[in-house]
Amino acid sequence: MSASGPDEFIPVNQPVLDGHEREYVLRCLETGWISSEGPAVQEFEHKFAARMGRAHGIAVSNGSTALELATKVLDLPTGSEVIMPSFTIISCAAAIIRAGLVPVLVDAEPRTWNMDVDKVEAKVTSKTKAIMVVHIYGLPTDMEPIQDIARRHDLRIVEDAAEMHGQTYRGRPCGSFGDISAFSFYPNKHITTGEGGMVVTDDGALAERCRLLRNLAHSPARRFVHEELGFNYRLTNMQAALGLAQLERLDQSVIRKRRMGAYYNAKLRDVAELELPPSKTDYSENIYWVYGMVLSDKVRLDAAQVMEELQRLKVGTRPFFWGMHEQPVLRKMGLFKDERYPITERVSRRGFYIPSGLGITEEQQGRVVAAVKQVLRVRR
Numbered sequence: 001m002s003a004s005g006p007d008e009f010i011p012v013n014q015p016v017l018d019g020h021e022r023e024y025v026l027r028c029l030e031t032g033w034i035s036s037e038g039p040a041v042q043e044f045e046h047k048f049a050a051r052m053g054r055a056h057g058i059a060v061s062n063g064s065t066a067l068e069l070a071t072k073v074l075d076l077p078t079g080s081e082v083i084m085p086s087f088t089i090i091s092c093a094a095a096i097i098r099a100g101l102v103p104v105l106v107d108a109e110p111r112t113w114n115m116d117v118d119k120v121e122a123k124v125t126s127k128t129k130a131i132m133v134v135h136i137y138g139l140p141t142d143m144e145p146i147q148d149i150a151r152r153h154d155l156r157i158v159e160d161a162a163e164m165h166g167q168t169y170r171g172r173p174c175g176s177f178g179d180i181s182a183f184s185f186y187p188n189k190h191i192t193t194g195e196g197g198m199v200v201t202d203d204g205a206l207a208e209r210c211r212l213l214r215n216l217a218h219s220p221a222r223r224f225v226h227e228e229l230g231f232n233y234r235l236t237n238m239q240a241a242l243g244l245a246q247l248e249r250l251d252q253s254v255i256r257k258r259r260m261g262a263y264y265n266a267k268l269r270d271v272a273e274l275e276l277p278p279s280k281t282d283y284s285e286n287i288y289w290v291y292g293m294v295l296s297d298k299v300r301l302d303a304a305q306v307m308e309e310l311q312r313l314k315v316g317t318r319p320f321f322w323g324m325h326e327q328p329v330l331r332k333m334g335l336f337k338d339e340r341y342p343i344t345e346r347v348s349r350r351g352f353y354i355p356s357g358l359g360i361t362e363e364q365q366g367r368v369v370a371a372v373k374q375v376l377r378v379r380r
């Protein structure tokens with residue numbers, strides 16, 4: 001996936017793999033360490049966890065399985081409620097439901113699209129046992145109020161930092177705030193292993209449980225004897241090798257992303273039809289995992305129509321997440337009946353993101369900006 005020419009399609013994401021990736025992956029092939037048993041897996045776990053300020057890292061097959069393990073190993077009583085954002089990916093609700101727990105939703109706040117922390121406490125009941133925090137698109141959730149609520153109500157925190165490698169909240173790494181936290185290494189992330197994920201925690205017992213369940217829950221006393229049903233959520237040595245090379249460049253990737261975001265901000269600032277992401281809050285500077293935007297109410301088109309036009313102009317886009325309370329699969333389970341989350345509903349219909357991967361060039365960004373302006377002007 002190299003940079004495109006002036007008339008070529010601009011994909012929504014292009015990973016950058018031009019560091020030690022080839023060398024480290026080739027070493028796996030040369031040494032025969034291709035399964036999850038190779039040395040790169042542990043090295044990646046140690047180095048990644050350390051970078052995120054955590055004691056333990058457990059590498060897994062993707063971010064969804066990382067969330068699933070993280071939630072499950074908390075071992076909360078069946079039927080307990082877990083507060084989570086309505087505006088997020090299905091993996092969050094799936095992790096809660098698969099652990100036998102009940103998701104309880106909180107709407108987004110309109111500026112950062114993160115869970116509105118002022119609405120969390122009203123959702124706490126005697127059944128609430130945890131809060132799942134999800135940092136959305138580039139700015140972290142405001143963690144201090146969440147930590148305060150968790151302390152006062154004795155709740156655990158699961159932190160979904162899937163999009164947040166290299167981001168900080170008040171100077172502390174995202175991924176260091178949960179009792180247990182999860183990352184994804186999908187190719188649109190700041191660190192990719194193709195597919196992959198990591199659970200991080202400071203709690204040795206939780207880490208041990210994750211390791212056990214990740215690998216089929218073989219009994220420690222006798223392989224192929226099982227006290228419980230585990231999963232095969234292992235990451236391969238080749239993927240970990242890729243991750244090690246990517247991790248070396250994390251600081252540069254963050255700089256690159258911020259430069260990308262600053263360019264779009266500067267060029268689109270005056271487009272009244274768009275609500276752009278804030279470049280910073282009082283606790284964080286945007287890392288622009290993706291560069292998202294919301295159509296202002298004066299635009300007659302919805303995001304799907306604008307995205308279709310951009311596609312015609314050879315600009316890749318993705319829609320925003322779709323609210324959990326509007327997910328057919330969850331509604332069929334009887335969840336969220338008659339619940340409304342107006343901010344989530346608005347941004348899921350009016351929001352989309354434009355090409356913002358690490359591999360994007362300034363020339364491509366210029367074409368994206370021109371295309372966005374063209375689509376919006378045509379319709380004015």
Ligand SMILES: Cc1ncc(COP(=O)(O)O)c(C=O)c1O
Nearest residue numbers: 062063064089091162184185186
């Ligand atoms: C917030 C969030 N959580 C979880 C995931 C799931 O990660 P994966 O695609 O690696 O399963 C993603 C994926 O993009 C995500 O954005």
